[in-house]
Amino acid sequence: MNTNVMNRLQSIVGKNNIYSSQEDRIAYSYDGTPVLEALPDAAVRAHSVEEISQILKLANETGFSVIPRGSGTGLSGGSIPTKDSVILLMNHWDKIVEIDRENLTALVQPGVITADLHHAVEKVGLFYPPDPGSMTICTIGGNVAENAGGLRGLKYGVTKNYVMGIEAVLANGDIVKLGGKNVKDVSGYNLKDFLVGSEGTIAIFTQILLKLIPKPKAQKTMLAYFQNMTNAAQTVSDIIAAHIIPATLEFLDQTTIQCVEDFAGIGLPKNIGALLLIEVDGHPAQVEDETKQIIPIANKNGASEVKIASTEKEADDLKTARRSAFAALARAKPTTILEDATVPRSQLAPMVDKIQNIAEKYQIRMGVFGHAGDGNLHPTALTDERDSDEMHRVEQAFEEIFREALELGGTLTGEHGVGLAKKRYLEEWSSSGQKELMQKLKRALDPNNVLNPGKIFDVQF
Amino acid sequence: MGLLSNKNTGSETNPINYQKAALVNFPGSIEIPNEETIINCIHCGMCLSVCPTYQLTGMEKSSPRGRIRLIKIVAEGNLDLTPNFIDEMDFCLDCQACQTVCPAGVKFGQLVEASRDQIANVGKDPQHFRKRFFFRFIFPSHARLKIIAAMLRLYQKFLQKILRKIGFFHLLPKKLGRMDQLAPKISDKFSDKILKEDMRPKGEIKYRVGFLKGCLMNVMFADINKDTVDVLLENDCEVIMPKNQVCCGSLAAHNGDFKSAKSLAKKNIIAFLAHDLDAIVINSAGCSAFMKEYGELLQDDPEYSDKAKELSAKVKDVHEFLVEIDFKQPKFPVQKKITYHDACHLAHSQQITDEPRRILQAIPGLEIVELNESTMCCGSAGIYNMVRYDDSMKLLKRKVDNIVDTQAEVVIAANPGCAGQIEYGLRNREIDIKVMNPMTLLKMSYGLPPAGETE
Numbered sequence: 001m002n003t004n005v006m007n008r009l010q011s012i013v014g015k016n017n018i019y020s021s022q023e024d025r026i027a028y029s030y031d032g033t034p035v036l037e038a039l040p041d042a043a044v045r046a047h048s049v050e051e052i053s054q055i056l057k058l059a060n061e062t063g064f065s066v067i068p069r070g071s072g073t074g075l076s077g078g079s080i081p082t083k084d085s086v087i088l089l090m091n092h093w094d095k096i097v098e099i100d101r102e103n104l105t106a107l108v109q110p111g112v113i114t115a116d117l118h119h120a121v122e123k124v125g126l127f128y129p130p131d132p133g134s135m136t137i138c139t140i141g142g143n144v145a146e147n148a149g150g151l152r153g154l155k156y157g158v159t160k161n162y163v164m165g166i167e168a169v170l171a172n173g174d175i176v177k178l179g180g181k182n183v184k185d186v187s188g189y190n191l192k193d194f195l196v197g198s199e200g201t202i203a204i205f206t207q208i209l210l211k212l213i214p215k216p217k218a219q220k221t222m223l224a225y226f227q228n229m230t231n232a233a234q235t236v237s238d239i240i241a242a243h244i245i246p247a248t249l250e251f252l253d254q255t256t257i258q259c260v261e262d263f264a265g266i267g268l269p270k271n272i273g274a275l276l277l278i279e280v281d282g283h284p285a286q287v288e289d290e291t292k293q294i295i296p297i298a299n300k301n302g303a304s305e306v307k308i309a310s311t312e313k314e315a316d317d318l319k320t321a322r323r324s325a326f327a328a329l330a331r332a333k334p335t336t337i338l339e340d341a342t343v344p345r346s347q348l349a350p351m352v353d354k355i356q357n358i359a360e361k362y363q364i365r366m367g368v369f370g371h372a373g374d375g376n377l378h379p380t381a382l383t384d385e386r387d388s389d390e391m392h393r394v395e396q397a398f399e400e401i402f403r404e405a406l407e408l409g410g411t412l413t414g415e416h417g418v419g420l421a422k423k424r425y426l427e428e429w430s431s432s433g434q435k436e437l438m439q440k441l442k443r444a445l446d447p448n449n450v451l452n453p454g455k456i457f458d459v460q461f
Numbered sequence: 462m463g464l465l466s467n468k469n470t471g472s473e474t475n476p477i478n479y480q481k482a483a484l485v486n487f488p489g490s491i492e493i494p495n496e497e498t499i500i501n502c503i504h505c506g507m508c509l510s511v512c513p514t515y516q517l518t519g520m521e522k523s524s525p526r527g528r529i530r531l532i533k534i535v536a537e538g539n540l541d542l543t544p545n546f547i548d549e550m551d552f553c554l555d556c557q558a559c560q561t562v563c564p565a566g567v568k569f570g571q572l573v574e575a576s577r578d579q580i581a582n583v584g585k586d587p588q589h590f591r592k593r594f595f596f597r598f599i600f601p602s603h604a605r606l607k608i609i610a611a612m613l614r615l616y617q618k619f620l621q622k623i624l625r626k627i628g629f630f631h632l633l634p635k636k637l638g639r640m641d642q643l644a645p646k647i648s649d650k651f652s653d654k655i656l657k658e659d660m661r662p663k664g665e666i667k668y669r670v671g672f673l674k675g676c677l678m679n680v681m682f683a684d685i686n687k688d689t690v691d692v693l694l695e696n697d698c699e700v701i702m703p704k705n706q707v708c709c710g711s712l713a714a715h716n717g718d719f720k721s722a723k724s725l726a727k728k729n730i731i732a733f734l735a736h737d738l739d740a741i742v743i744n745s746a747g748c749s750a751f752m753k754e755y756g757e758l759l760q761d762d763p764e765y766s767d768k769a770k771e772l773s774a775k776v777k778d779v780h781e782f783l784v785e786i787d788f789k790q791p792k793f794p795v796q797k798k799i800t801y802h803d804a805c806h807l808a809h810s811q812q813i814t815d816e817p818r819r820i821l822q823a824i825p826g827l828e829i830v831e832l833n834e835s836t837m838c839c840g841s842a843g844i845y846n847m848v849r850y851d852d853s854m855k856l857l858k859r860k861v862d863n864i865v866d867t868q869a870e871v872v873i874a875a876n877p878g879c880a881g882q883i884e885y886g887l888r889n890r891e892i893d894i895k896v897m898n899p900m901t902l903l904k905m906s907y908g909l910p911p912a913g914e915t916e
Contacts, residue, residue, distance in 0.1 A: 019520070023545040026534055027521035032505050072521065073506040092519050113510070136562075137510040263564045327505040327564035334500040 001041040001084060005062045009044060009086070012054045017045040028087045031072040031079045032134070033421055034337050035385055040067065040081035045089045049167070049175055049206045055088065056204070057173040059450040067452050068200045070111060070139030074146060075338060076419030078199050082454055088204065090141050096120050097207065103181045104212045105164060110141025110205045117210075127215040129156035129247075132415070133323040141205045147197035149415030151319065154373030155247045155281075156213075158415065160196045165209035168195060171202065171446035179209065194441075199417050200452040202445055219247070219281035220291050221315035223307045224298040225272045229253055229356070229368070232274040233349035235301040236372045239278075240345060242297060244290050248279035249373030250322050255382070256367040259328040264321040272304065276372065277322050279315070322369075326380065329367045333382035335391075336367075339398055341405035342414030345375040354404045355379045362397040364390070376414035402429070418456045426457060501565045502529045508559035508569070513838045513856050514552050522549055525559035525569050532572050542585055550576045551586075552852065554845055555715050556805035556838035561812070570810070577717025586717070607651060607680060614647035643846060645881035648683035653702070655687050655912075660700040667697035668786065671733045671741040671775075673752070676708045677877040678745050684912035685877075688900040689744045689779055695907050696789050698742075703732040711751030712843050714758070723762070726755050730768050733775075741772070744779045744900060746806035746813075746876040747843070752776040753811065778807060780816040780875065780899065791906030794826030799897075800869040801829065802860070802883065803836040804876035817875050817899050824906040830867040834859070839874075841882035853882075861886040864894060871895045873902070 010018055019028075020042035030037045041064065046052045059066050065085040072079055081087060093111035099121060100106070106121060106128065114128075114135040121128050131150035132138055138148070144166070149158040165179030179185065179192035195203055226232040232251050239246065252260065252275050261268040268275070276298070280290040291308070298306050309315035329336045343351045352368065355377070359366035370378040379401055381394045402412055402425050412418070418426050426435065439459050442449075449461060508525040509515050515524035522531065528549055534540045550573055557570045580586050652674050670693060678686050693700050706729055710722035729752070733741055743749035756770035777785070801821060807813040814836070821829055840846055840856030860883065864872050872887075874880040874896055884896045905911070 021545055022540065023522050023531060023543065023549065024520070026530055026540070027524075027527040030504055030530065032503075034503060071506055071509060089519075115510075134506060137506050260564075263566065324507075324564035327503055327507060330501050330503045330565035336503055 001064055001086070005058070005064065006042070008058055008062075009042075009055065012051055012058065013044050013046055017047070019043040019045075028069065028072075029081060031069070031074045031077065033075055033077040033080065033419070034335055036077045036080045036420055038081045040085045040087045043069075043087040043089055045092060049169060052088070052169045052204050052206065053173040053175055055086075056169060056171060056450065059086075060172060060448045063448070063450075065450055065453050066204070068141070068145070068204050070142035071113070071134075071137045073134040073138045074142060074417065074419065075340075076146070076199075076413065076417040076421040078142075078146060078417055078419040078452070078455060080420055082452070090204075091139060093141070093206070094139075099124060099126070099212075100181070101126070104214075105181055106210045106212055108140050108208055108210065110139060110144070110208060112140045114138050114140060114143060121212055122215055125215050126212040128162065128210060128212055130159045130162060133326060135323070140208055140210070144196055144205060144208055145198060145200050146417040147415070149371065149374075149376060151248045151250060151279075151322065151371065153371055153376065153415075154249055155245045160193065162211045163192060163196050163208065164211050165207075166192045166195050166203075166205055167207035168203035168205045171448070171451045175206075176203075181209065197417070199419060199455050201442060201455050202451065204451070216247075216281035216283075218284040218287045219279055219315070220287050221248075221309040221318055222276075222278045222280075222291065222294065223268075223305075223309075223318065224276045224278065224303045225269060225305045225307075226274045226276070226301070226303055228273040229352050230349060231302045232276050233352050233372065235276060235298050235303070236348055237346065238297045238301065239294060240373070242293060244280070244293060246278050246290070246294075246373060247281045248277060248319070250277040250370070251275065251372040252277070252322065252325060252369040253367060255332065255365070256325050256329060256369040256380075259331045259367065260321050260325055262331050263324055263328040264317065266317050266321055268321075277318055279319070325367075325369045326378065329380050329382055332367070333365065333384055335383045335385040337381040337383060337394055337398070338378055338416075339380070339401065340370070340376060340378055340414045340416045341401055341410060341412065342374075342376045343405055343408045343410035345373065347408040347410065348372060348375050348377075351375075351377060351405060351408055351410070355401055358397050358400050358404070361400075362393040364394055364397050366397075371414075374414070375410070399425075420455060423455070423457060502526065502567045503565055504530070505564070507562050507564060511558040511562050511837070513554055513556060513558070513840075514852070516837075517852065517855055523552060525553075525563075525567075528553060529567065529569065529572060532576050535576070542580055542583065547580050547585055550580060552849065554805075554838050554840070554842040554856075556842060557809035558805065558836060558838065561809045561836070574715060574717060574719075577715075578719055579717075581717040611647075614649075617644075617647055643881070643885055645677075645681045645877075645884060647681055650683060652679045652683035652686035655683060656690055656702055658702055658704055660690060660694060660702075662694045662697050662699065664697060666699045668739045669699045669701065669737065670782070671736060671738045672700050672702045673706060673709065673729075673741065673743045673745070673748055674702055675743070675745040675748055675877065677881070681881065682877050682898075685744065685898045685900060687912040688898065688904045689742075691904050691909055691912075692783070692900050692907070693742060693779075695904075695909065696783065696786060700742075701736050701738065703736065705732040707732070709748040709751050711747045714751065715843050719758075722751075723758060726752075726758055726769065727765055730755065730765060730772050733772060734768055738775060740777045740782055741775045742777055742779050742782050744875070744898075746778065746804040746811070747878065749776055749778040750806040750810035778811060778813055778816070780807075780820055781811070781813055784816040784819055788820065788823075788903075789907070791824050791903055793906045793908045795824050795902055795906050796826045797871050797902075798828040798830065798869045799871040799873055799902075800832040800864060800867040801835060801873045802832055802839065802864070802879060804874065804879045805836075805838050805842070807875060808836045817873070820899050820903055821873065824902055826906075827902070830869050832867055832872075833863045835863075839879050839882050839886075841878040843878065846882055857882060857886040861890060861892065865892060869894065871897050873897055873899055875899050 025039045028043045029039050067085050068088045069079040091111045093109035095109045097107040129152045132148040143159045147160050167177045258270045295306050365382040367380045521527040559569050710725035714722035753776045756773040759765045759769035839860040840853035846853040880896050
């Protein structure tokens with residue numbers, strides 16, 4: 001980026017809000033995605049909607065790209081810098097503007113940490129369900145951009161189910177306000193939902209209005225141990241078939257259990273083949289009743305033990321341990337490549353079998369865990385980026401996993417997004433007309449390709 | 462195009478090509494203690510949520526994840542020891558909160574200490590002379606430390622009040638004036654004067670333990686040393702305080718002076734292994750954490766590696782030790798509303814959070830209120846509050862705010878650095894909350910007279 005452009009950028013945000021030292025550029029060269037990295041030209045902090053608008057206008061005029069970044073925990077390369085790019089830091093946009101207890105909404109800036117919002121709304125008896133694994137540090141803006149899921153997706157849905165309104169700056173610098181506090185609103189296109197999951201390619205969010213629900217009065221957290229994955233998967237199907245929808249229904253295979261226990265030390269047995277983490281919530285009587293039904297279902301499928309957390313802390317420790325699974329797997333091998341191929345929940349057991357066969361075929365050590373209840377799997381290859389031969393086999397294995405998932409009626413990614421990491425699979429396998437429509441929209445709304453270019457798909461202009 | 466390699470991120474990306482030209486005078490790479498400590502970082506970002514310096518700036522380079530990346534690039538020879546890099550290594554408190562939450566088990570403390578060692582070795586540390594004065598001259602010698610402390614005590618007793626009254630410190634450079642305030646009160650009698658080399662319980666001896674008097678503990682918190690020993694005696698321990706013990710070396714090592722640290726470690730190994738001990742009990746968290754690492758520190762020393770491991774295996778934090786031996790239950794009620802601050806070197810370096818709470822919960826009459834962000838660093842961090850005063854004070858403000866919110870009358874800090882720092886924060890804001898040590902409360906509840914009244 002030439003000095004002239006840098007000076008103009010500086011006159012928008014001020015000298016102290018541009019970070020172009022080598023150290024800063026290195027620190028913004030990555031996000032949570034394995035292997036991907038690239039240097040930005042600089043990082044900037046804007047302090048008003050107007051400043052963001054001016055930055056985007058300058059980008060259109062002079063040709064640099066703008067990459068929004070919250071806490072940089074994304075798993076598909078969404079905030080990896082591209083050529084001639086400036087990282088737009090959003091993590092300091094961290095105010096909870098309003099919690100409306102009559103309309104059950106929260107108005108937040110995009111840099112609010114997801115767990116901070118949880119605490120704030122739970123203090124007044126309300127509940128914001130989406131809880132991605134990185135919730136202690138990821139931001140709401142990033143959650144909306146990626147349409148993040150989490151452990152409670154099965155019963156409560158994902159981020160898109162809670163976004164009621166968005167204020168955003170479009171690629172050309174226009175400021176728009178979409179949606180609002182109305183539960184019913186059909187005045188025109190449902191535009192705010194188009195921005196959910198747009199992965200930073202369409203707009204920069206500046207305010208987000210979220211739906212809240214009353215906090216469930218009771219909850220119970222259980223662990224069920226199994227000798228193998230098949231029995232655990234069958235238990236999941238049987239629980240759903242009994243018309244019980246737990247808030248959380250997570251599974252971990254043996255490799256994952258061992259790594260998680262090494263980190264958390266909460267007494268998980270390391271010799272079992274699989275475990276299910278189940279949480280039911282709601283009215284106390286319902287919670288009691290559902291717990292009573294789940295235990296025999298697990299036992300019928302050969303559970304060696306079913307344990308109920310006796311305190312809230314014990315329940316929290318179990319869920320925290322589950323959230324650590326992805327990173328804890330790094331204890332086994334230095335590079336962990338995590339995917340989130342997702343299948344309709346009825347196909348869970350066959351998909352798990354297929355993953356195990358594929359891992360064997362390519363001689364890859366694979367840890368498998370995920371959101372069993374909603375078919376969202378996280379097969380994680382345990383590898384070493386220094387071993388190019390193995391890395392090649394990992395790539396082949398994942399290609400086959402994706403193909404199998406799609407054949408079972410599944411999708412490439414359940415909650416991490418396409419970004420750079422799964423871009424080429426989208427090229428091959430997007431459903432009829434989907435990619436072309438997305439490209440048309442991108443061309444229309446960002447004709448100079450300044451916002452997060454090259455993410456999700458490439459566009460010819 | 463493929464999934465995994467950098468080249469595959471599309472034609473639009475900017476592959477990293479570090480400018481080798483800038484490295485003509487590259488003074489040598491950081492010696493990473495163990496390559497796995499760096500490569501295991503999968504940059505998931507979980508550490509950002511608990512890092513005090515990231516909380517202060519919101520900048521990635523001031524986070525553990527950012528620092529690890531910078532260290533990696535320096536270690537690979539692609540970045541010089543730049544002023545920015547040195548400043549980031551210095552800005553880190555080495556509180557190790559990041560290690561507690563790191564699912565991948567990255568040993569961040571070792572990485573930052575290795576970097577500081579390299580920075581010091583090539584003479585690039587801007588605080589070099591001040592640190593060397595402390596770590597090579599003052600701390601290694603209990604005698605010199607005591608002379609300085611005695612001078613400080615005289616000063617605090619007679620001169621300080623007068624000078625403060627006449628506004629003398631306004632005439633001095635700001636930094637010197639602060640040193641006057643930061644120093645905790647020097648004890649009237651140093652603990653090695655109050656305590657004997659071999660102390661025996663009234664009844665039957667169940668355990669024979671060594672006791673480290675500590676540098677600061679000895680001269681600034683002598684009463685707490687006395688309380689700790691009394692509690693141990695009450696629990697049927699014979700307490701040996703070897704005369705030839707020295708500073709544990711932790712302050713030196715945390716600031717990258719491994720040479721001093723190793724020489725001190727060897728002296729302590731000789732001093733403590735001369736006695737047949739069941740455990741070496743320590744009431745200063747930084748010291749116990751570091752002495753548990755002697756084994757690693759001296760692993761390449763043919764003469765000392767086995768002895769170092771033997772000593773490390775015996776080191777126990779006093780709370781850890783008391784819970785392990787199923788300490789005698791206290792009976793006398795202590796009517797106080799208290800809150801507990803977790804010292805970094807207990808909570809993060811040693812994962813000791815339950816044990817002090819269990820001891821406090823055993824004391825009848827205490828009302829215990831949990832402290833918000835109890836495991837976040839108070840900003841003391843060795844000599845951090847002296848060398849990075851402004852950053853330290855921001856963290857202290859946050860800590861004191863949280864303490865005030867609990868409405869407790871006493872805050873419990875089980876580590877001398879934290880106790881001094883929090884006391885300073887409270888005093889500065891004229892807040893009437895006392896700082897106490899768990900051992901003092903336990904001793905009270907055993908019905909023993911306070912330290913000052915036993916002599």
